[in-house]
Amino acid sequence: MRLLLAGLIASALPAATSAQNNASSAQGEIKALLERVRAPMYAASGASVPGKTATYSVSGSGCYTRLEVSYPSHQIGATSHPARTDATEFAWSKVQSTRLSNGDQYVVVAGPGLPANGRFLYAGSAAATLKAAIDRLVRACGGTTGAQAVVAPPAPPSPPAPPTLPAIKIEPVPGKGYAAVVETFPVTQLTSISDRISALAKQRCGRLSARMGRYKYFNSTDAQGRAALTQYRQSFTCYDPATDPYERAPADWKPSAQDQADLTAFAQRYMALLDRSDYLAGMPMMEPILEIEKDEWLSVPNMLKQHSGGKGSWTLQTLGWANNPDGASHPGRYAFVKVTGSYPKIAAYCGTLVIYRQRPGSYLVTQQNLSVIPESWITTGRTTRAEAAKSCEQ
Numbered sequence: 001m002r003l004l005l006a007g008l009i010a011s012a013l014p015a016a017t018s019a020q021n022n023a024s025s026a027q028g029e030i031k032a033l034l035e036r037v038r039a040p041m042y043a044a045s046g047a048s049v050p051g052k053t054a055t056y057s058v059s060g061s062g063c064y065t066r067l068e069v070s071y072p073s074h075q076i077g078a079t080s081h082p083a084r085t086d087a088t089e090f091a092w093s094k095v096q097s098t099r100l101s102n103g104d105q106y107v108v109v110a111g112p113g114l115p116a117n118g119r120f121l122y123a124g125s126a127a128a129t130l131k132a133a134i135d136r137l138v139r140a141c142g143g144t145t146g147a148q149a150v151v152a153p154p155a156p157p158s159p160p161a162p163p164t165l166p167a168i169k170i171e172p173v174p175g176k177g178y179a180a181v182v183e184t185f186p187v188t189q190l191t192s193i194s195d196r197i198s199a200l201a202k203q204r205c206g207r208l209s210a211r212m213g214r215y216k217y218f219n220s221t222d223a224q225g226r227a228a229l230t231q232y233r234q235s236f237t238c239y240d241p242a243t244d245p246y247e248r249a250p251a252d253w254k255p256s257a258q259d260q261a262d263l264t265a266f267a268q269r270y271m272a273l274l275d276r277s278d279y280l281a282g283m284p285m286m287e288p289i290l291e292i293e294k295d296e297w298l299s300v301p302n303m304l305k306q307h308s309g310g311k312g313s314w315t316l317q318t319l320g321w322a323n324n325p326d327g328a329s330h331p332g333r334y335a336f337v338k339v340t341g342s343y344p345k346i347a348a349y350c351g352t353l354v355i356y357r358q359r360p361g362s363y364l365v366t367q368q369n370l371s372v373i374p375e376s377w378i379t380t381g382r383t384t385r386a387e388a389a390k391s392c393e394q
Contacts, residue, residue: 024061024062026133026134026136026137026140027060027061027062027065027137029129029133030058030065030130030133030134030137031058031059033123033126033129033130033133034056034058034067034121034123034130035055035056035057035058037056037122037123037124037126038053038054038055039053039054039055039056039069039122040053040054040122041053041054041071041074049074052071052072052074053072054069054070054071054072055069055070055202055203056068056069056070056121057069057070057198057199057202059326060090062141063091063092063093063137063140063141063142064089064090064091064092065089065090065092066087066088066089066090067087067088067089067090067119067121068085068086068087068195068199069085069086069087069088070083070084070085070199070203071083071084071085071086085195085196085199087195088114088119089113090109090111090114090119091111091112091113092137092138092140092141092143093141093142093143094111094112094113094143095109095110095111095138095141095143095144095145096110096111096112096143096144096146097109097110097111097118097144097145097146098110098131098134098135098138098145099118099131100127100128100131101120102120104127104128105122105123105124105125105127106120106121106122106123106127107120107121107123107127107130107131107134108120108121109121109134111143165185165189165192165193165196166182166183166184166185166189166193167182167183168180168181168182168193168196168197168200169181169182170200170204173235176235176237177213177235177236177237177238178201178204178235178236178237179233179234179235179236180197180200180201180233180234180235180236181232181233182229182232182233183230183231183232184220184222184228184229184230184232185222185228185229185232186222186224186226186227186228186229187226187227187228187229187387187390187391188226188390190229193232194234197234197236198210198212201236204236204238205236205238206238208238208239208240209238209239209240209241209244210236210237210238211236211237211238211239211329211330212234212235212236212329213234213235213236213237213289213290213291213329214233214234214235214289214290214291214292215233215234215235216231216232216233216296217229217230217231217232217233218230218231219371219372219373219391221382221383225381225382225383226383226387227373227383227384227387227388227390227391235291244330244331246330246331246332247331247332248323248324248331248332249323249324249331249332249333250323251323251324253323253333254321255321255333255335255357258360258361259357259360260318262360262361262363263318263335263337263355263357263363264316264318266285266355266363267316267337267353267355268316269285270282270285270353270365271314271316271339273285274300274301275301276301277298277301277302277305279294279297279298282297283297285363285364285365286364286365286366286368287329287356287364287365287366289329289330289366290366300368300370300372303372303374304343304346304349304372307345307346307372307374307375307376308343308344308345308346308374309344309345310343310344310345311343312341312342312343312344312346312349313341313342313343314339314340314341314342314349315339315340315341316337316338316339317337317338317340318335318336318337318338319336319337319338319352320335320336321333321334321335321336322334322335322336328366329366332356332357332358333356333357334354334355334356334357334366335354335355335357335363336352336353336354336355337352337353337354337355338350338351338352339351339352339353339370345374345375345376346372346373346374346375347373347374347375347377347378347385347388348371348372348373348388348389348391348392349370349371349372349373350370350371350391350392351368351369351370351371351392352367352369352370353365353367353368353369353370354366354367354369371388371391371392373388373391
């Protein structure tokens with residue numbers, strides 16, 4: 001079993017440098033402007049869908065932005081469309097033009113990887129302000145903002161693709177918030193599942209903010225024999241940012257030599273406790289928001305005991321630090337430590353620890369992402385060596 005905070009590694013490392021990038025203010029303004037509007041939805045005829053609007057979710061840093069558009073379930077004629085979320089990725093360095101359109105309510109961005117007539121971004125009365133922020137970012141990244149000759153009206157939402165992703169069920173947890181539950185899916189879908197859960201959590205919390213909590217699953221294989229995750233459960237709560245007890249780290253904070261030494265000592269001590277299966281000492285070293293249980297914490301050492309056939313070793317490498325990374329449960333200072341192990345009869349023992357710095361000299365593990373894939377799983381056909389290698393990348 002693994003315990004994680006959804007999508008943290010993927011989003012946090014780029015965020016570590018975004019505060020130092022001249023484009024960061026434009027990124028923040030674009031995010032604020034788009035996420036506060038509700039975009040109209042259209043039928044194929046161009047008429048708006050009564051009472052239905054889409055919402056935007058923006059993430060990214062530097063010269064890259066990911067836009068997610070969440071459409072509610074709706075009816076057009078005799079056809080029912082389930083709720084869905086679509087994503088568009090903007091590489092601002094490649095943008096060829098931007099302009100206002102449709103009564104100056106939309107900003108149209110054109111470039112490689114975007115729709116042929118450009119990507120329409122609804123901003124309503126703030127469209128001119130949004131275009132100015134986008135233009136600053138495009139110019140800072142080396143793109144161009146020249147106007148297009150012809151611009152088509154915004155395309156209506158396309159019919160949903162055949163369902164290829166598993167269902168996500170949101171369950172209330174009395175006194176604690178909510179849990180997103182997924183039965184089984186291949187390892188390669190972990191990022192898309194995490195993104196969908198984040199969007200659903202934002203929708204459920206409404207005017208409040210979503211805080212992601214414990215995240216657990218079991219390694220397995222699916223019906224096609226692919227490495228899979230099963231009994232996947234991600235908790236989240238809704239909170240008011242105005243009363244958030246966690247303080248944000250200064251954007252320009254950097255670790256000292258002592259911070260690095262303390263981090264290394266903490267990570268080595270934690271991994272040594274895993275080796276010894278010492279849950280009494282190891283579990284208190286994890287952040288309480290994870291609500292770690294004994295059997296969960298012991299899953300990694302038990303897998304090694306059962307399948308390795310002998311003692312092994314591991315090495316640690318600090319990948320970097322991040323201040324207030326996107327995807328973390330709360331703001332603060334975080335470090336990323338890569339674990340690489342070598343054990344007899346183990347095809348893959350690897351992963352990452354995300355460690356939260358509470359204060360000088362005090363640390364907690366806030367994400368444990370360790371894979372243990374026995375050689376026997378490969379020889380028996382339960383998984384492949386390539387799939388085992390992929391598990392180290394999650």
